[in-house]
Amino acid sequence: MKMNRRQVLILLPAAAIAWESLMAGTPEEAPNYKLSDHWWSMLIDVSKCIGCGNCVRACSQENKVPEGHFRTWVERYHVDDEHMTEPQVISPNGGFDGFPAATDDSGKYFFVPKLCNHCADSPCTQVCPVGATFVTPDGVVMVDRTYCLGCAYCVQACPYGCRYIHPELEVADKCDLCYHRITKGLTTACCENCPTAARQLADLKNPKDPIHAFLRTHNVQVLKPQMATGAKVFYNDLDGSVH
Amino acid sequence: MNSFKNAGHLLRFAGLFVIAFVLFLVIRHYYVPKSFGQYGHYRGDAIKDDAARPTFYAGHDTCETCHADIATKKSGGPHAHVNCEACHGPQAIHALADDPTAHIPVKPDSATLCIKCHAASLAKPKKFPQVNEDHSMGMPCITCHTNPHSPAIDTTGTGGKK
Structure with a gap:
C-alpha cells in the first residue's frame, strides 16, 4: 500500500487515538465508579440512637444474613454510679426486635450500634492464609466467598467480634458496607433505614462530605483505639465505658 | 567436559527439577484467577462480584x-x-x-x-x-x-x- 504525505498526516491522529484506547485496556465495569476516588467510613451518633433495631432488620434483609448472626447489631449500655467501669450490656437477638423498656432509674443508658469498623490496618485481613479477605482500594474490608476456606482465623482475629462463619456457605461473613449499594450511589441499608440519622455513611476522600466538618467540631472516637487498627467507624459522644 | 563425565545422575535430577517447575507454572496458570494480584494479594474480581449483588432497599x-x-x-x-x-x-x-x-x-x-x-x-x-x-x-x-x-x-x- 502506497500513501502520500497527506494521507499519512490524516491517518496519524486516528492511529494515535486508536493506540491510546488500546493501551487504556478494557473500560471499568461501572464507568461512573472509580475505586481510587473513595475511602469509605461511617459516622455513628450515639446520642441519636433510640435502639429501635431498624438497622439490624434492614441489614438482615438486604444482605440475607442468616438467623442468629449479625453484620450489624445494637448494644444497650447501662452505667450506674457504682459500676462506672463495668457497665451492664445487653443485646437481645442483636437488637433485631428492639429492646425491653428500661425501668431502673439509676445511672445512664445509651445504645451503641456496632458493625465492622473497616479498619485500614485490619487484623482480620492479616491473618487470612489464602487471600480471601482484604481491604479494597476504596477502604472496604471484604470476603471473597469463592476463596474462603472457613478456617475462622479472621473470626478470632477481629477485636470487635464483627465476623461469623456463615452456617450454610461455611465461609466467613461480615459487613461489606453494602458494597453493592454504595458503588451505585446509594447509602447502606442500615443508614437508609435509620429513622434518627444516627448512622451515616461517609466518604473520607470526598472533600464535600459533611464528615470533615463534623470530625473537626465534635468529640469523635473510634472503638478500641489502643489496638491501632485504623478503625473507620467514628462514634460521636461515645462513653468511656464502651468496649 | 570431563568434569561432567560422572555427573549424569545430577543432570537427570536437574532435568526432573526443570520439568516439575514447568509443570508448576502450567498448573498455576490454569488455577490462579487472572485478576489475582490486580490490587493486592487477593482476587480483584471479588470486588466486582460483591458489587453485583441485588439490592432490596431501593433508597x-x-x-x-x-x-x-x-x-x-x-x-x-x-x-x-x-x-x-x-x-x-x-x-x-x-x-x-x-x-x-x-x-x-x-x-x-x-x-x-x-x-x-x-x-x-x-x-x-x-x-x-x-x-x-x-x-x-x-x-x-x-x-x-x-x-x-x-x-x-x-x-x-x-x-x-x-
Whole structure:
C-alpha cells in the first residue's frame, strides 16, 4: 500500500487515538465508579440512637444474613454510679426486635450500634492464609466467598467480634458496607433505614462530605483505639465505658 | 567436559527439577484467577462480584421520583428525615419493576409499627417523643395521628397522656 504525505498526516491522529484506547485496556465495569476516588467510613451518633433495631432488620434483609448472626447489631449500655467501669450490656437477638423498656432509674443508658469498623490496618485481613479477605482500594474490608476456606482465623482475629462463619456457605461473613449499594450511589441499608440519622455513611476522600466538618467540631472516637487498627467507624459522644 | 563425565545422575535430577517447575507454572496458570494480584494479594474480581449483588432497599431518592407528593408532606414534619423504607420495608421489587403496580406494597399497621420507635423507655434519649401503652387507650396510632407522614397534631384537642 502506497500513501502520500497527506494521507499519512490524516491517518496519524486516528492511529494515535486508536493506540491510546488500546493501551487504556478494557473500560471499568461501572464507568461512573472509580475505586481510587473513595475511602469509605461511617459516622455513628450515639446520642441519636433510640435502639429501635431498624438497622439490624434492614441489614438482615438486604444482605440475607442468616438467623442468629449479625453484620450489624445494637448494644444497650447501662452505667450506674457504682459500676462506672463495668457497665451492664445487653443485646437481645442483636437488637433485631428492639429492646425491653428500661425501668431502673439509676445511672445512664445509651445504645451503641456496632458493625465492622473497616479498619485500614485490619487484623482480620492479616491473618487470612489464602487471600480471601482484604481491604479494597476504596477502604472496604471484604470476603471473597469463592476463596474462603472457613478456617475462622479472621473470626478470632477481629477485636470487635464483627465476623461469623456463615452456617450454610461455611465461609466467613461480615459487613461489606453494602458494597453493592454504595458503588451505585446509594447509602447502606442500615443508614437508609435509620429513622434518627444516627448512622451515616461517609466518604473520607470526598472533600464535600459533611464528615470533615463534623470530625473537626465534635468529640469523635473510634472503638478500641489502643489496638491501632485504623478503625473507620467514628462514634460521636461515645462513653468511656464502651468496649 | 570431563568434569561432567560422572555427573549424569545430577543432570537427570536437574532435568526432573526443570520439568516439575514447568509443570508448576502450567498448573498455576490454569488455577490462579487472572485478576489475582490486580490490587493486592487477593482476587480483584471479588470486588466486582460483591458489587453485583441485588439490592432490596431501593433508597428514598428512587421512591421520591414518583411519590414526590409524600416527600413534600414529610418535609417540615417530625418525620422529615425518616426515609420511606424505614417504615414501608424493602421496596426495590416495587420501585425497580417495569410495572410497579404489579407489586403494591402492603400498608404498615400503625398499631404495631409506631411503637417500634416510640415505645417509652428510660434508655432512649430524653428529647425523643415516647409514649406509654395507656397513651392511645388501645386505639391504633393513626386514629388521631391521621397523617403518619407528618404525624404532629396541630389542633389542641383532648389528646392522650404523653
